[in-house]
Amino acid sequence: MIAEYIAGVDIGGTKLITTIADATGIKARVYQHTQLQGDTLTIPKQVYYLIQKTAEYAGIHHEEVKAVGIATCSPFEKKGKYKEIVAPNLCGGLAGNEHLPNDWTSIPLEEFMSDLYQNVVIENDCVAAVVAEKLFGAGKMYDNLVYVTWSTGIGAGAYVDGRLIRGKNDNAPHFGHIFIAEDGPQCGCGNYGDLEAIASGTAIARDYGVRSAKEVFDNYRRGDTKAIHIVHRAARNFARGLASLNALFDTEYIVLGGSVMNDSDILLPLIREEFYTSFPVLSKNVIIEKSSLFEYIADISALSLVMPASWIESWRAGSQWKQAPALIKL
Amino acid sequence: MIAEYIAGVDIGGTKLITTIADATGIKARVYQHTQLQGDTLTIPKQVYYLIQKTAEYAGIHHEEVKAVGIATCSPFEKKGKYKEIVAPNLCGGLAGNEHLPNDWTSIPLEEFMSDLYQNVVIENDCVAAVVAEKLFGAGKMYDNLVYVTWSTGIGAGAYVDGRLIRGKNDNAPHFGHIFIAEDGPQCGCGNYGDLEAIASGTAIARDYGVRSAKEVFDNYRRGDTKAIHIVHRAARNFARGLASLNALFDTEYIVLGGSVMNDSDILLPLIREEFYTSFPVLSKNVIIEKSSLFEYIADISALSLVMPASWIESWRAGSQWKQAPALIKL
Secondary structure, three states, X not given: OOXXXXXXXXXXXXXXXXXXXXXXXXXXXXXXXXXXXXXXXXXXXXXXXXXXXXXXXXXXXXXXXXXXXXXXOOOEEEEOOEEEEXXXXXXXXXXXXXXXXXXXOOEOHHHHHHOOOOEEEEEEHHHHHHHHHHHHOHHHHOOOXXXXXXXXXXXXXXXXXXXXXXXXXOOOOOHHHOEXXXXXXXXXXXXXXXXXXXXXXXXXXXXXXXXXXXXXXXXXXXXXXHHHHHHHHHHHHHHHHHHHHHHHHOOOEEEEEOHHHHHHHHHHHHHHHHHOOOOHHHHOOOEEEEXXXXXXXXXXXXXXXXXXXXXXXXXXXXOHHHHXXXXXXX | OOOOEEEEEEEOOOEEEEEEEEOOEEEEEEEEXXXXXXXXXXXXXXXXXXXXXXXXXXXXXXXXXXEEEXXXXXXXXXXXXXXXXXXXXXXXXXXXXXXXXXXXXXXOHHHHHHOOOOEEEEEEHHHHHHHHHHHHOHHHHOOOEEEEEEOOOEEEEEEEXXXXXXXXXXXXXXXXXXEOOOOOOEOOOXXXXXXXXXXXXXXXXXXXXXXXXXXHHHHHHOOOHHHHHHHHHHHHHHHHHHHHHHHHHOOOEEEEEOHHHHHHHHHHHHHHHHHOOOOHHHHOOOEEEEOOOHHHHHHHHHHHOOXXXXXHHHHHHHOHHHHOOOEEEO
């Protein structure tokens, strides 16, 4: 029997993490800061380099890596056969993002990677997360399932009628950019009054005048009335966003992840109370829970995109995502 | 060759229309006012009665009707094997709808009809409309296609990745009930500040203080500043609703129908101007057009749900939906 290995890659605005796994579990995990200076192949080359280094740490030959799953910030734009990454937090050439140290308008990652590996799957990080939730989380039994991240940004991935939905450029469902108010603060995407501008972790911190949502929740726990007001308003708008998403997807199960959900003891009751007041026929039987994969979701999402079907049962049985070796900084 | 006939049924809050067609075109069309008094089988029995009468007008035996497509106001709720209609404008037993002359909480239409016909397909009227747009309208070439009706209410039907999306109770996408403002007037569904409450034809008329949106548009054309303000605000919010829908579906083509779109010369430029200001990567290549089937959509939607594949080419070639006989009132 020939050993078979897969790689998972997580591309964020600040960190790039690569993981190597086989049928028995995760073998090595490595990260670097995301390189934002250079030409448009800077990140693709960094991904390739990191997979090679991770293979070394895993003690395997790089050529044994047969498939690469990549979970990345997005959106995408399809150009011919391949999609490119057109993400505001990576590309300095997009309007409004001139603070980044590059002039990229898109990153041709798929074409670059497809020349190097037999099987490459690139999805938005929340789309990858919903695939992981469907394979390994509480979403296994549901044909209609949504994963939502509530973090510095807001995003989602969804199964509808048992199928992962993608849309024309693989950008469905870009949940953070639905409008939730007639007016409001400006989002990084240019919109005024969309969900991310009003209710993200970044927005919660901005409304209080601090650097992180965590500080606002700490103040909330001390009974600070300003913090309570801001958190309640954010939770209400987030829940109304979920109700809008449910009106369009008619879903069964909404799984919540992301750093803001570290304060799920405060947020879940607020979200549920608001959500179930919306159009009862649509909202009443929808389940809303914090992800059971919560702290492991980044480790397992990218791998889920290319995991062979024959591995799934043993990974489930052993909760292999919990057994990952320590993350190595390069 | 045995003659084959199909029936189309359109169930609205005020009218019930039935149509009989064969491979060569529409044979007869009949309508009655929707009966809202009696037990929960009142409407199912009325549908059955009207199909029989329409068969008479078509000069065929009722037994020759092999398939029935039903386009109806909704939402639905699945109960066991069959879905029931739980529509606020039909069911007087739902909270807030006590003005209706019945105490129904749901209508078991699918079970009733499935005992009578070999093939019964029941969908929301906008879902049926997007099937018609995909078969006979400008949507033929698109895998990602949305039909939106802007009428007294607001609704939609959608293909994503080439597949009609339905959700757990066949209620996707209930577009009128996404939230578009943090607060706002109450919708018939109970929501405050959803799209239908803020931008529907009913809302436009209410904001001006008249009985129909048509009067507001007449005043708009006379340069009335109040009418201009109300129409511009409604068009802006409608366009922001379309941008939200597109953020979640990543669509290619949005087809607009419904009575408010009779004033598309005023509305389309306003909608497009607002829509394309939203997150450019997502909005820039989306096409927004008035439906080419506009005045025929109700005639062809229900039939499209059950039309045999072998009929499609000749129906397309002859634009059979334009050749329907006059509607007969029973």
